[in-house]
Amino acid sequence: MADIIVAKTAGFCFGVNRAVKIAFDVADRNQGGCTLGPIIHNKEMVAALNDRGVVSVDSLDDIQGREPVIIRSHGVKRSVYDKLNEMGVEYIDATCPFVAKIHSIVYDMSRQGYTVLIAGDENHPEVQGILSNCVSEYYIFKDVEDLKKIFDLIPEENKDRICIVAQTTFNEKFWKNCIVFLKKLCTNAKVFDTICNATSKRQAEAHTLSAKCDCMIVVGDRSSSNTNKLYEICKKNCEHTYLIETAAELDRAMIAEARTIGVTAGASTPDRIIKEVLDTMSENTTSSVNETENFEEMLE
Ligand code: F3S
Numbered sequence: 001m002a003d004i005i006v007a008k009t010a011g012f013c014f015g016v017n018r019a020v021k022i023a024f025d026v027a028d029r030n031q032g033g034c035t036l037g038p039i040i041h042n043k044e045m046v047a048a049l050n051d052r053g054v055v056s057v058d059s060l061d062d063i064q065g066r067e068p069v070i071i072r073s074h075g076v077k078r079s080v081y082d083k084l085n086e087m088g089v090e091y092i093d094a095t096c097p098f099v100a101k102i103h104s105i106v107y108d109m110s111r112q113g114y115t116v117l118i119a120g121d122e123n124h125p126e127v128q129g130i131l132s133n134c135v136s137e138y139y140i141f142k143d144v145e146d147l148k149k150i151f152d153l154i155p156e157e158n159k160d161r162i163c164i165v166a167q168t169t170f171n172e173k174f175w176k177n178c179i180v181f182l183k184k185l186c187t188n189a190k191v192f193d194t195i196c197n198a199t200s201k202r203q204a205e206a207h208t209l210s211a212k213c214d215c216m217i218v219v220g221d222r223s224s225s226n227t228n229k230l231y232e233i234c235k236k237n238c239e240h241t242y243l244i245e246t247a248a249e250l251d252r253a254m255i256a257e258a259r260t261i262g263v264t265a266g267a268s269t270p271d272r273i274i275k276e277v278l279d280t281m282s283e284n285t286t287s288s289v290n291e292t293e294n295f296e297e298m299l300e
Pocket residue numbers: 013014015016073074096097098099168196197198199267
């Protein structure tokens with residue numbers, strides 16, 4: 001008999017839940033509407049909204065009367081707000097408040113003349129939004145090696161006014177290494193730990209859970225960066241880690257030999273999909289499903 005342990009932190013985070021709710025409220029109240037890019041990295045959710053008249057558009061040029069425009073949880077560049085205002089288009093800002101906080105930090109600090117260091121993926125829309133709020137010099141880096149290189153590029157005279165922030169989904173361990181490095185060279189650097197608690201908790205739980213399971217199932221969209229990070233974390237601890245998007249991808253062979261199966265899911269995975277995966281697992285194994293109990297204790 002296999003034990004199935006579901007991570008308590010699996011599934012929607014606060015910001016995604018809020019954005020999805022805003023989008024469905026728009027669908028209920030309006031004849032239509034659009035999101036600038038898919039509301040979350042989940043094809044089924046995007047299709048469900050589409051069926052209710054709220055479509056996903058790639059750019060401002062595609063709005064064509066599909067108002068209101070919904071801004072996604074990871075935010076957009078400042079220039080997008082400017083353009084929307086210029087166009088006189090109604091919009092609803094579903095940027096996660098934790099992301100909006102980073103925008104205001106980097107805006108304020110850069111206005112005070114600080115050089116801004118941003119830990120994150122420069123191609124990610126969240127980072128694009130963050131950097132667009134910097135009004136002075138900024139640098140983006142992805143790990144401590146990268147930071148070391150970047151640090152050498154900062155003019156000496158600017159090294160006493162440095163602030164550092166992170167993309168909300170940045171790897172916590174990498175972040176700690178970067179701060180240790182920076183603080184050695186720049187004792188007065190202003191550090192803003194902007195990694196989202198939801199992400200760090202989910203990652204920590206995935207780490208702990210995968211260490212005690214002989215099979216890990218990570219549920220989420222392959223285009224979701226936080227889902228991919230969960231997969232990487234679990235794979236390091238548990239060889240038999242699989243990333244699946246829906247229950248249909250769950251192959252019996254994945255779980256057949258396992259005695260303890262862990263399940264976690266990315267921040268954009270709806271509860272319904274997690275439930276379907278668990279139901280399919282139960283059909284394919286003799287199993288009992290549990291949530292991680294005393295998760296806080298597991299982390300200690
Ligand atoms: Fe917001 Fe954190 Fe989710 S920043 S979108 S609550 S991962």
